[in-house]
Amino acid sequence: MSGTYQRDFDHRGRYDDEDDADLQDERDQYHRDNWDGRRGSGGGRRGRTRTWPDGRHWGEDGRGRGSWRRGRLIALCAVPLGLLPVLHALVPDFRGVGSFVETFLPWLGLLVLPLLLAAWWRRSALALVAVLVPAGAWGGLTAGALGAFGSDPAYDFSVVQHNIADDNPDPAGAARALAGAGPAMIALEEVTPSVAAKVSGALDAAYPHHAVRGTVGLWSKFPLKDVRPVDIKPDSVPAPWQRGLRATAVTSQGYVAVYVAHLPSVRAGWPQGLRTGPRDDAARRLGEVLAAETMDRTILLGDLNGTTDDRGLGPVVSRFDDSGRGFAFSWPKRFPVARLDHVMVRGAEIVDLRTLATTDSDHVPVQAKLDF
Numbered sequence: 103m104s105g106t107y108q109r110d111f112d113h114r115g116r117y118d119d120e121d122d123a124d125l126q127d128e129r130d131q132y133h134r135d136n137w138d139g140r141r142g143s144g145g146g147r148r149g150r151t152r153t154w155p156d157g158r159h160w161g162e163d164g165r166g167r168g169s170w171r172r173g174r175l176i177a178l179c180a181v182p183l184g185l186l187p188v189l190h191a192l193v194p195d196f197r198g199v200g201s202f203v204e205t206f207l208p209w210l211g212l213l214v215l216p217l218l219l220a221a222w223w224r225r226s227a228l229a230l231v232a233v234l235v236p237a238g239a240w241g242g243l244t245a246g247a248l249g250a251f252g253s254d255p256a257y258d259f260s261v262v263q264h265n266i267a268d269d270n271p272d273p274a275g276a277a278r279a280l281a282g283a284g285p286a287m288i289a290l291e292e293v294t295p296s297v298a299a300k301v302s303g304a305l306d307a308a309y310p311h312h313a314v315r316g317t318v319g320l321w322s323k324f325p326l327k328d329v330r331p332v333d334i335k336p337d338s339v340p341a342p343w344q345r346g347l348r349a350t351a352v353t354s355q356g357y358v359a360v361y362v363a364h365l366p367s368v369r370a371g372w373p374q375g376l377r378t379g380p381r382d383d384a385a386r387r388l389g390e391v392l393a394a395e396t397m398d399r400t401i402l403l404g405d406l407n408g409t410t411d412d413r414g415l416g417p418v419v420s421r422f423d424d425s426g427r428g429f430a431f432s433w434p435k436r437f438p439v440a441r442l443d444h445v446m447v448r449g450a451e452i453v454d455l456r457t458l459a460t461t462d463s464d465h466v467p468v469q470a471k472l473d474f
Contacts (some may be wrong), residue, residue: 173226184235198376205383211240255453257471259286267463268292276302276461285372289403291364316344336383359397362402382414389417422446
């Protein structure tokens with residue numbers, strides 16, 4: 103081709119005879135073969151240049167598009183990704199898609215990387231600038247979460263939340279490990295009668311005040327009064343089912359209402375997607391109970407089977423001043439990707455939130471330091 107069609111190209115590598123449709127295709131193929139096509143004296147070539155396959159370079163491609171005109175699809179994907187951290191509530195919850203997105207929201211920022219690589223591969227200045235939108239949004243979100251707390255904050259006391267797991271082979275060892283962190287209160291879920299007996303044997307000396315209602319329990323160094331179960335059972339769940347309690351802790355800062363709750367799990371299946379209904383129903387019931395709470399100082403500890411970004415937990419999260427900044431991913435134990443275990447407070451501030459060493463449960467314990 104280079105010998106046959108060189109005469110038909112001008113010094114810019116463009117075909118001169120626009121009326122010949124047959125040779126137009128050859129002109130396109132000429133550019134795709136990555137030749138500069140400049141003519142030298144005597145009809146020869148000079149300045150031959152090799153570019154990326156299919157015309158991908160920072161100049162014009164085989165279609166005559168510059169770096170600011172190509173990569174529009176990449177730019178179109180980058181903009182909504184950048185808006186997702188603040189507009190995730192607009193994602194439709196069809197078959198649980200909205201809850202799924204919100205549960206793993208921090209990880210969606212990793213989608214910036216393939217977009218960045220695609221923009222570079224396409225040599226698109228337009229796409230690279232557009233990718234700056236999600237890169238800045240997710241970078242700010244990550245930096246804010248990682249720097250949420252000071253290195254040595256002042257606090258009044260700490261609490262620990264842990265789903266100890268009803269099949270835990272060593273609940274007593276897990277309880278002793280939690281007590282080693284020095285919390286004033288320890289909230290546990292999946293506390294069967296056998297688990298309760300073993301945990302009490304390990305904790306009662308240091309935590310003489312405890313209460314168990316159904317499968318949730320609270321061990322405290324502070325006296326507990328007005329202990330009662332909290333009914334958060336969804337209509338779709340058959341009885342018996344008791345996963346909530348409320349107690350008044352007589353702390354050094356005064357009376358504090360303490361709730362322990364364990365919401366139903368979210369189940370995935372095909373073709374129905376994520377089944378969030380029972381959890382959302384329990385969250386709504388818990389939110390109603392919290393709305394009726396008269397004490398100014400309130401703590402909620404529990405495995406809520408959702409993150410604070412999840413719209414299904416909105417009725418609960420909205421009742422508290424502080425639901426815990428930072429990540430502190432607590433599930434699953436082997437590679438935690440979401441914080442399902444929560445400490446939320448009203449009339450106080452969480453000045454530090456972190457995970458503790460793992461136990462034989464599939465959840466990771468979470469400790470919060472509280473300032474009243």
